[in-house]
C-alpha cells in the first residue's frame with residue numbers, strides 16, 4: 123500500500139516552496155587541511171581529523187609533531203594560516219565567543235593563581251563564564267569532588283602537587299559544562315591511581331555525549347581508553363584508526379621454565395619466534411589467535427610462566443609511522 127501524499131493545495135493558492143531539509147552541522151571536531159607556521163617552521167603542516175561526540179579520540183605523535191599547536195587552534199587561541207576547523211559546526215576564527223562557550227580546554231602545564239584557594243580558582247573561572255554565584259558554588263563543589271580535590275578546597279593553590287594541579291586543570295576545563303573537551307597531556311604527572319580515575323572520568327564524559335580529544339604519550343593507556351587514534355608526525359596527520367579490535371599483527375612475549383621445550387613446541391605449531399632475552403616473541407594475527415596459541419602450548423604441557431602482549435596495536439601503528447622523532 124502506498125503512503126498518502128501531502129494534501130493537495132486549495133485551488134487558487136500558490137504552491138508553497140518545497141521544504142528542503144537543512145543540513146545539520148556536524149557535531150564534534152572537524153579539521154581539514156590545517157596549516158600553521160611560525161617564521162619558517164611549519165608547526166602544523168597538513169592536519170585533518172574528525173573527533174566525534176560520545177568518543178574519546180587520541181591525538182598522538184612524537185615531541186614537536188604539532189599537537190599543542192593544533193589544540194591551541196581548536197581552543198581559539200591561535201589562528202590557522204589555512205585550512206578549516208569546526209567545533210560543533212562553529213568556526214573558532216569568526217565565531218570565537220560561541221566556540222569558547224562550548225569548549226573545555228586543558229593546556230599542557232596549567233598555571234594556577236597561587237594566592238587563591240583551590241575553590242576560588244574555579245569560582246573565578248565560573249565568574250568569567252558569567253555563571254551566577256550560587257550555581258557556580260554548587261558546580262565548583264561537584265567538580266572538586268569529581269577530581270578528588272574536595273579535601274583541599276580551602277587550601278591555597280600553591281600547595282598543590284603537580285598531579286593535583288593537573289586534576290584542578292581538568293576541573294577548570296569542565297566549569298562551563300562543555301560539549302567538546304580538548305585536553306593536552308592530561309595524564310602527565312598523575313600517579314597510577316589518578317590515571318585510572320582520569321580514564322574513568324573521561325569515559326563518563328564521553329558517555330554523556332561529549333566529544334573528547336586527548337593528547338598523550340602513554341600509548342598503552344590510550345589503547346585502553348580511546349575509541350579512535352589520530353597519529354601526527356612532522357605537522358601532518360599520517361594515520362587515523364579505530365581501536366575497536368580491527369585485525370592487526372600483534373606481538374606476544376612468551377617465557378617458560380623450559381625454553382628448549384617452548385621453542386620445539388612453537389616450531390611444531392609452525393610459529394617462528396624471535397629470541398628477546400629469556401623470552402620468545404611471536405607474531406599473531408589477533409587476540410583470539412593469541413588465546414588459541416596459549417591454549418595449545420598449555421595443552422602440550424609446556425611450562426609457561428608468562429604470556430603477554432609485547433606491544434599494543436596502537437604502539438605497533440605508532441612505531442610504524444613515526445620512524446623519526448618529529
Ligand SMILES: Nc1ncnc2c1ncn2[C@@H]1O[C@H](COP(=O)(O)OP(=O)(O)OP(=O)(O)O)[C@@H](O)[C@H]1O
Nearest residue numbers: 160163164165183184185186187188189190191192
Ligand atoms: N610559538 C612558536 N614559535 C616558534 N616555533 C614554535 C612555536 N610553537 C611551536 N613551535 C614549533 O612547532 C613545532 C610543533 O610544536 P608543538 O608544541 O605543537 O608540538 P607537540 O606535538 O605538542 O610536542 P610535545 O609532544 O613535545 O608537547 C615544534 O618544532 C616547535 O618548536
